[in-house]
Structures are given as C-alpha cells and as structure tokens.
Amino acid sequence: MNYELGLIGYPIKHSLSPWIHKRFLEQTKLNGTYSIIEINPADSFQKAIEQLKGESKLNGFNVTVPYKEKIIPYLDEIDEQAKRIGAVNTVLNKNGKWIGYNTDGIGYMRALLHKYPELMNNKDIEVLLLGAGGAAKGILHALLHHGYENITIANRSLQRAEALALANESVKVLSLNEIEKAIGSYRLIIQTTSVGMKPNESAKIISLQSIDEQAIVSDIVYQPLMTAILKEAKQQGAKIHFGHSMLLYQAQYAFEIWTNERPEMDALDEELKKVLEG
Ligand code: ATR
Numbered sequence: 001m002n003y004e005l006g007l008i009g010y011p012i013k014h015s016l017s018p019w020i021h022k023r024f025l026e027q028t029k030l031n032g033t034y035s036i037i038e039i040n041p042a043d044s045f046q047k048a049i050e051q052l053k054g055e056s057k058l059n060g061f062n063v064t065v066p067y068k069e070k071i072i073p074y075l076d077e078i079d080e081q082a083k084r085i086g087a088v089n090t091v092l093n094k095n096g097k098w099i100g101y102n103t104d105g106i107g108y109m110r111a112l113l114h115k116y117p118e119l120m121n122n123k124d125i126e127v128l129l130l131g132a133g134g135a136a137k138g139i140l141h142a143l144l145h146h147g148y149e150n151i152t153i154a155n156r157s158l159q160r161a162e163a164l165a166l167a168n169e170s171v172k173v174l175s176l177n178e179i180e181k182a183i184g185s186y187r188l189i190i191q192t193t194s195v196g197m198k199p200n201e202s203a204k205i206i207s208l209q210s211i212d213e214q215a216i217v218s219d220i221v222y223q224p225l226m227t228a229i230l231k232e233a234k235q236q237g238a239k240i241h242f243g244h245s246m247l248l249y250q251a252q253y254a255f256e257i258w259t260n261e262r263p264e265m266d267a268l269d270e271e272l273k274k275v276l277e278g
Contacts, residue, residue, distance in 0.1 A: 003032030003259060004057050008071075009064035010038050017062055020251045020272070024263040032059075041066060049074050053098065060092045060258035062251075068134070075100040081145065085138050090254040101257055104135065105142030107250025108220070114249070114265070115241055116216055119188065123147045126185050130154055130176075130205050131192035132161040135220055139192055144168060152186070154179035154206070176206055184210045189233075191219040196227040204228045213237040220246050225276050244272050 003025070007017050013036065021034035039048045045067065052058065053074060063071050068087040072078065075088065076097040082088045088100035113120055127148050129136050132155035143151055152172040155161035165171040174182070183189075183206070195205040201224055208217065208229065217233035222243035230240045248269060256262050 001031070003030055003059050004035075005032055005258060006035040006037050006058055006061045007064060008037045008039055008052075008061060009067055010041055012036050012038055012064060015064070016247060016272070016275075017064075017251060019275075020248060020268070021255060023268055023271075024251070024255045024261075027263050027268075028259065028261040030259055030261065037061070039067070045070055056093065056096050058093055060090070060254070062254055063089050063091060072100065074098065081106065081141060085141050087134060087138070089250070090257055092257050101254070102138060103250040103253040103257070104246070105138035105140070106145070107248075107253045108139050108246040109142045109146055110253065111245035111249040112216075112218060112241060115245065116239070119216070122187070124149050125187040127151045127188045127190070128154060128179065128183075128186040129190050129192060130179075132157070132164045133193065136192040137164060139190060139220075140164065140168070140171070152179070180206045180209075183208055184212050187212060187215050189215060189217045191217070191221070191227075191229055194221065196229055197221045198223045202228055204232065208232045208236055208238070211236045211238050215239070216241060219243050222247060222276060225273060242273070244276055245269060248272060 005021060007015055018034050018036060025032045039045060068089055071088050078100040082100050082102035085102045088102055090101040090103050092099045127143060127150060129140060132153055152174055153161040153165055154174045154176050156176060158175055161173045165173050191205060193205055195203050215238045217230060217238050218241035219227045219230050220243045221227050225242050233240050248265060252263055252265060
C-alpha cells in the first residue's frame with residue numbers, strides 16, 4: 001500500500017506537518033507521501049474540493065485554517081467529537097467516502113498526559129482554560145471527554161467564553177481580571193490563545209504571580225517554545241508544558257486514523273524541539 005497523504009489550507013508553505021508525517025512514514029516503514037495542497041481563498045473552494053474528491057487519490061489528509069469548518073459539507077461521515085466541535089482537521093478516504101475527525105483536542109490531551117501522567121488520576125482538580133477560540137473549543141471537549149469536572153474558561157471577550165461554556169453547564173466563566181486574582185486555585189492552566197507568539201514574545205495574557213507551586217502551566221504556542229507565560233510559571237516553581245507537543249500528538253492520532261500505526265514520539269519530540277529552538 002502506498003499512502004498518499006496531504007494537507008489543505010492557506011497559507012501552509014511553512015507548515016510543520018509535512019516534516020512530522022514524513023518522519024512517521026520513515027519510522028513505521030510505510031510507503032507514502034505527504035504533500036501540501038494550498039487552496040487560495042480567492043479561488044473556488046468548492047471547485048478545488050470536488051476535484052480532489054473526484055480524483056480520489058488521497059488516502060487521507062489534514063485540514064487547517066481557513067477550511068476546518070468549510071470542509072464539513074463535503075464529508076460523507078463525521079465522527080462524534082468533530083461534530084461536537086464543529087470543525088474537522090483530519091479526513092480519511094475510506095473506499096471513496098470521506099470521514100471527518102478532529103484530532104486537535106484529543107492530541108493535546110495525549111501530549112499532556114504523556115508528560116504528566118499523574119493528571120489521569122486527578123480528574124477533580126481545578127482546570128483553567130485561557131481563551132475561547134477554536135483551539136480552546138477542541139481542548140475543552142477533550143477535557144470533558146476525559147472526565148475533568150471543574151473547568152473555568154477565562155477570555156478577553158466574556159461573551160465568547162459564555163458562548164463556549166453554554167453547551168456545558170458545569171463549565172464556569174470568569175474575566176481575565178478576575179482570574180488573575182484567583183489564579184492560586186488552579187492546578188492546571190492551559191493557554192490556548194496566540195498571545196505570546198512571535199513577534200510579540202513579551203506578551204502574556206495574564207500574570208501568574210500568585211500561582212500554586214504544584215500547578216502545571218501549558219501553552220499551545222510553540223514559537224517561541226519558552227513563552228513569556230511559561231517563563232513566569234517556571235520562575236514561580238510551577239511545572240510547564242511546551243506547545244509543540246500538541247502539534248506532534250494531533251499528527252500522531254491523524255496518522256493512526258489513516259494507517260492504523262501509532263508512531264513512537266519521544267525521540268521526535270526532542271528533535272522537533274531542537275528544530276524550533278533553531
Ligand atoms: P484559534 O482558532 O487559534 O483559537 P480564534 O478562534 O481567533 O483562534 O481565537 C483566538 C483567541 O485568542 C480568543 O480567545 C481571543 O480572545 P477574544 O475572544 O476576546 O477575541 C484570544 N486573543 C487573541 N488576541 C488576544 C489578546 N491580545 N489578548 C487576549 N486574548 C486574545
């Protein structure tokens with residue numbers, strides 16, 4: 001079997017996904033390719049997708065910005081988690097039928113639990129989600145799926161946080177100001193916004209001054225790896241979790257959907273860290 005894989009989105013020339021999936025193919029000794037399929041938003045998405053589906057060459061592909069929602073009408077089936085999130089980042093071509101999945105949130109949880117397995121036995125800890133956009137949504141659903149009971153969302157726009165929490169009665173909402181004062185109560189803090197990403201490396205969504213020393217602070221930003229908020233968490237004696245691992249584990253889960261093989265991650269994790277550190 002030759003796996004024809006790829007990524008659709010725009011702009012994606014600098015995506016790390018081809019690098020990751022080529023490593024997976026090498027490691028699992030499967031034959032295949034992973035190509036970049038840029039669809040310019042100025043062109044017809046419908047035309048491009050219908051052509052892709054008609055050719056049926058791809059065995060599977062990832063979907064990224066700005067098409068994670070737009071792809072949904074072209075799917076034949078959608079998995080439960082992706083349906084709940086309302087966004088698809090992975091498509092499997094099963095005998096000409098397209099099945100949509102979302103591996104972001106589950107991938108994020110895999111990465112976090114691999115690094116901090118103790119979190120598996122502590123589902124009653126207070127969890128703070130910073131942000132209420134697409135990334136937060138995927139992670140929130142994965143946290144709920146894993147059985148975390150006490151989740152608070154804090155976001156710049158309260159309305160957006162409330163909209164995200166609405167479907168989940170057990171999820172609380174606070175403003176960024178309120179959360180700064182209450183930060184000591186949280187044992188797991190997940191930063192899901194782009195705040196702190198290059199070139200705004202000094203930006204921090206909140207201050208962690210009175211954080212619990214036992215807390216784990218996780219950031220999904222991976223450029224730079226050591227973001228300002230992670231630096232502060234470390235200075236306060238808390239544990240940290242870098243953003244690149246979400247990228248790796250969402251890719252691992254996608255690769256598994258396509259090939260039924262689960263690549264080994266530890267060496268790759270170190271390698272990607274070095275690539276990102278330059
Ligand atoms: P993504 O899909 O990457 O999550 P998104 O859906 O646009 O992107 O969401 C961006 C998130 O980052 C939102 O939570 C946004 O806050 P608002 O809902 O208030 O806009 C948050 N965000 C972006 N820039 C921010 C900033 N400078 N300060 C605080 N929050 C910010």
